[in-house]
Amino acid sequence: MQSLTENETRELKALCKEMRKDIVTMIHGAKSGHPGGNLSAVEILAVLYKKCMKICPDWDKSPDFEKRDRFILSKGHASAALYSILARCGYFSTDELSGFRKLGSNLQGHPSCRHAKGVEVSTGSLGQGLSMACGVALGLRLDKNPATVYVYLGDGEMQEGSVWEAVMNASHHNLNNIIAFIDRNRLQIDGCTENIKAIEPLQDKFEAFGWNVIEIDGHDLEEIYDAVQSAKTMDRPTAIIANTTKGKGVSYMENNAGWHGKAPNDAEYETAMTELSK
């Protein structure tokens, strides 16, 4: 199995830096958003869009539109990270990022497929992305379309009962064209997932439901890439439990639930940008 080359890794690291700056700038500009859970998603989105997925920046004008891999952001509050990677893949201009969460912008607070090019489905209300992925995966299978459906869930989101309905659905139908990431940053708005309503043992739960499970460091580019390559060879759906740091890259945000849904003020913004530029 071929992994990432040194050159690819270097480029991805540079991209992740830019994405983090995009995210902090967008949320600061909007004076609202969810920095913590966006910053934890950066490496995974970068690897998926740049190295794993068949993408169509020309969207429905692309001749390969039907064959594209699908990405569903079940934790829709990581919209800034998604918009950043979409812009940096050429779905729309990076200039548009400054409209994030503002009146009239295509970049709605939570992703809307009626607004932003590249957004497959509208998300935001938690617990629905995996069922959506099951529907897409079933449709692709009926059409004998080999595309993969990637879905990105939050760890706190695993508390939604509907997620487990979908976990059963994917397993029952053996949807091995689904690869689900769980952003295991261990925090939700009100505190630690394990203090609020424990989701562990998460790996055992997925395995008991019939899934293949891979646990990785969600900020390690090679581990992300290798996990996806391995998942693609499976005859079952795969959950990649990605251990991440909420607020990754901005020292005062890291591992701090207080930065789940709060925008940095001007001084905090400057500090963050200085740190991210190093």
Next chain:
Amino acid sequence: MLNKDKTKEKKSIRSEYGKTLVELGHKNKNIVVLDADLSCSTQTAMFGKEFPDRFFNLGIAEQDAMTTAAGLSTTGKIPFVSTFAMFATGRAYDQIRNSICYPKFNVKIVATHGGITVGEDGASHQALEDVALMRLIPNMMVIVPADCVETHEVIKFAAEYNGPVYIRLARTNVVNIFDPEKYKFDPKKAYVIREGKSITLISNGETLVETLDCAELLAKQGVDAEVIHMPVVKPVDKETIISSAKKTNRVFTIENHSIIGGIGSAVCETLSENYPVKVSRIGIADEFGQSGEQRALMNHYKLTGECLAERIFKSL
């Protein structure tokens, strides 16, 4: 348009739905059907038997069923999702709102067992607010057909229309009100199916036949009622309602649903803004239902033709 056949044989709306799905399934390979462990009640099992690859029974998991349907629609499939109206609209409201209607996905929700005539199962299963819930969501079309002839046409229409549709079917077997040779469904229209001058009665679904009976009884008492059938609750055919109100100046709405949020509300909203006349909403008051045999419940809640005629005559 009305059926002249006086045999009055009652037919199952749900069977008609199942048969229509099979008919459509043969014509269009993109039609897929989802159910949540009620396929023998909703009659989607017929489709499942004929097209096992395109039928997904998602078990007792309505939220998953709705969103899976949404996902299927993104691959060009035309999903019909069925379960009881209570669980379709109550349990999975958020999924319908955010995963189907907000993105305007091409999903058809055909919910059976709408209204009080669920019968013996009682209040937990009697959806009296489903039309209200669905009417509130932008992009959603809401249709309540009255008999098998209309159900057949409405299901065919839904398969061709691009966008979310909620179709409410009754558990009750009903006579064919419409002539299958002459009936044509028009999503923009409410139908004046009996002309009259003194009052307007507006209904749909299984109460339409009761409303027609009521109109006949009122005629014997010298009240010349106009009957409007309004299968499409949203978007509302304002013109037909307003022009009838202008003629009669007195309107009654009749539905097997809460008087809050259904056609009673839709008619009031239309008339109060355009041609205010007195409107009386007849349906289930702001209360839960209860167990009972279907006809006993219709009598108890004063929704039979006779009860309606008595109540309306008294109020004039």
